[in-house]
Amino acid sequence: MSDKKVIFSGVQPSGELTLGNYLGAIKNWIELQYEYECYYCIVDLHAITVPQVPKDLRRNTLEILAQYIASGIDPEKNTIFIQSHVSEHAELAWVLNCLTYMGELNRMTQFKEKSRKNEANLNAGLFTYPVLMAADILLYQTDLVPVGEDQKQHLELARDIAKRFNNRYSETFKIPEVYISKVGARIMSLQDPLSKMSKSDNNENGYILLKDSPDVIRRKIKRAVTDSLNRVKYCDEQPGIKNLITIYSKLSGDSIEEIEKRYEGQGYAKFKADLAEVVVEGLRPLREKFEDLMKNKDYLEKVYIEGANKAQRVARKTLSKVYRKVGFIQRKY
């Protein structure tokens, strides 16, 4: 391993990637990839905590891999892999489950929200989801975890579990830090700017997919919910406009002040039309590269095989240490 600090992050292949995933997480990964030793995972074990159609899960997993690369994550420099290919994730999760309290998991807001939505399928996996996430992170002795705002609580739990293990069995895990960007850590739904943009939203006008065509993007932005104040101002009273300015700023690189100034005294129509073009042009190279990559399944396969091999070497080392510390007899075969 190099002397660089380590990053781990992942996305669930439980649907297609949204602009929220891209701006809240993946865009930051791209900026961090040269400075750190990075592990970017497609967390399919997490995805099955809610029912998935097997063939869709397979397709989404491959598409997310292609979208990582199309977004600019260099597979030569980073380790890109599929979670279920490295069995150490599930193995460490079991050990960590035995160190995590029911009360801690009961407090997780995402569990509370998800269990409300999945009352008919309240499985144990949904409950212990954050423990698997802790295993993901801790296996690689991760320093930094770049995620959107909604994952902050899970990260705090991962830190607590790591500290608890270290206290009980001696220093084993690095305590990871969370990395959340100042702007764009919580991209909101275009239809309900008080809730997060999510691929599981029933209303498809609420989210933009990285795969959406230019016309679909234009239509969704045109329909985005705003307010009647008719001023382009970044403030909490105007959550719809605040969200649109955030998207504009993150994709164009222009500061919020510059954007406010540019649209001073103008209504929403011009702002929305320009924003639509910023999004269309911002995502165009990504979509084109993605389409090319999906035609080259052999290449994608090569990336995930190499990724899993590399990830597993590191993960095995940590897991062996853990097994030894908890008192398992070392495997001799």
Ligand code: TYM
């Ligand atoms: P997932 O698949 O829900 O989301 C992937 C990443 O996208 C971020 N994100 C958002 N950011 C801003 N605005 C939004 N509207 C938005 N929606 C999603 C998420 O914060 C996340 O960073 N549990 C994780 C996956 C995971 C993981 C890990 C992450 C599993 N193991 C280990 C980091 C480290 C999740 O549900 O991601």
